[in-house]
Amino acid sequence: MDSNCSLCQNRGIIIDADSQLAVPCQCIKQKAVWNRFKQAKLTLRMLNQTFENFNFGYYAKDCFDPVKNISYYESAQIAFQAAKNFTRDFMKNNKIDGLLFSGQVGSGKTFLACCIANALIKENQAVLFSVVPDLLDQIRFTYDSSRQVEYSEQDLVETARQVPLLVLDDLGAHNYTEWAQNKLYSILNYRLNNYLPTVITTNISLAELEQYLGARSTSRIIQMCNPYRLLVDMDIRIVIRKKQSVF
Known part of the structure; x- marks a missing residue:
C-alpha cells in the first residue's frame, strides 16, 4: 500500500x-x-475475493448433486446466499451459527469464505482467517527453541479461540495426529461453548469428518455450523488457467 x-x-x-x-x-x-x-491473515490474492467478484459461471446448470438432486448452479446460489445472510446477521448479532462449506478442491469454498471475511473486515469487524495446516505448523514452531518467534502457543490458540469470527480454511483430508486433533478440539469446543461463530471450508464430506478429526470435534462442528456444498465439474483454478493460456 x-x-x-x-x-x-x-x-x-x-x-x-x-x-x-x-x-x-x-x-x-x-x-x-x-x-x-x-x-486477519488474508493474502493479497484473497483481498479480491468478494461477493461482487463471485462468478456463478463456473457452476454447471446441467450437472446435478446426486444427494439433493439440484444443479451445481443452484447449490452455488444457495451457498452464496447463506454466506451473504451470515455476513448481514453477524453485523446485527455475532452470536450466531457458523457455516461449513464442503466440496472438492477448486470448487470455490475458500473464495466464498473470503467474501465473508472481506465484507466484515471492511465493516470494522474482527476476523481471523487461518489455513488449518499453517495454524498447526505455527503452533509446532513455538516448541522449537532454535526458532525466534514473536508469539507463544498460548497466543495462537487463545486468539483462535476468542476472535469474534474465525475462518478455518482447508480443514481437509490431512493426516491429523492425536496432538493436532486435540488442538483443533480445544479451539472448536471453546468457540461452541461461548457462542463464537466459525466458518469452515473442507474438501471432505460431513460424513467423513469423523475419520480425520475424531468424534469430539466432528460433533462440535455439526452443532455449531450449518452445512453447504459447492460442486463443480472441473477445478475452477484449472478453468481459469486454461482461459489465460488462450491469450
Whole structure:
C-alpha cells in the first residue's frame, strides 16, 4: 500500500474546506482497513475475493448433486446466499451459527469464505482467517527453541479461540495426529461453548469428518455450523488457467 499521501503528506490530518477545521485524512481510514486485513491473515490474492467478484459461471446448470438432486448452479446460489445472510446477521448479532462449506478442491469454498471475511473486515469487524495446516505448523514452531518467534502457543490458540469470527480454511483430508486433533478440539469446543461463530471450508464430506478429526470435534462442528456444498465439474483454478493460456 502506498505510504505517501498527496492530501496530507502523511500528517494524518487535512483542513476541511467548509469548516476550516482539522479532520482525519482519508488515508488514515485506508491504512486502518489495510491493517485489519493484515491482522486477519488474508493474502493479497484473497483481498479480491468478494461477493461482487463471485462468478456463478463456473457452476454447471446441467450437472446435478446426486444427494439433493439440484444443479451445481443452484447449490452455488444457495451457498452464496447463506454466506451473504451470515455476513448481514453477524453485523446485527455475532452470536450466531457458523457455516461449513464442503466440496472438492477448486470448487470455490475458500473464495466464498473470503467474501465473508472481506465484507466484515471492511465493516470494522474482527476476523481471523487461518489455513488449518499453517495454524498447526505455527503452533509446532513455538516448541522449537532454535526458532525466534514473536508469539507463544498460548497466543495462537487463545486468539483462535476468542476472535469474534474465525475462518478455518482447508480443514481437509490431512493426516491429523492425536496432538493436532486435540488442538483443533480445544479451539472448536471453546468457540461452541461461548457462542463464537466459525466458518469452515473442507474438501471432505460431513460424513467423513469423523475419520480425520475424531468424534469430539466432528460433533462440535455439526452443532455449531450449518452445512453447504459447492460442486463443480472441473477445478475452477484449472478453468481459469486454461482461459489465460488462450491469450
